[in-house]
Amino acid sequence: MSIEARLKTIMQSWQMPIAPDCEHYLMQLIDQAGSNLRNRGLYSDQKKLLEVERNFEKLLVEMTWQAGVLGLHELREPTFHNALSSLCPIFPFC
Numbered sequence: 001m002s003i004e005a006r007l008k009t010i011m012q013s014w015q016m017p018i019a020p021d022c023e024h025y026l027m028q029l030i031d032q033a034g035s036n037l038r039n040r041g042l043y044s045d046q047k048k049l050l051e052v053e054r055n056f057e058k059l060l061v062e063m064t065w066q067a068g069v070l071g072l073h074e075l076r077e078p079t080f081h082n083a084l085s086s087l088c089p090i091f092p093f094c
């Protein structure tokens with residue numbers, strides 16, 4: 001299974017609903033991560049791929065926390081941007 005497919009599975013099984021606008025941003029981020037890994041020659045490095053999965057889960061956890069702070073019951077665009085700015089730099093997303 002590709003890293004993109006693995007990240008999409010994590011996203012789709014997340015415990016909090018994800019609004020379509022936020023899902024769009026996450027899908028772009030997943031695609032960018034795959035390209036970043038390919039460009040760096042790390043696409044088949046299992047250790048790096050596990051790090052990418054852990055970091056994606058960290059992003060979703062932070063987004064979930066941000067949703068709580070904002071009083072939201074789903075992940076939305078502001079939770080994405082707030083979480084990413086809070087965590088960057090986080091490999092390979094920023």
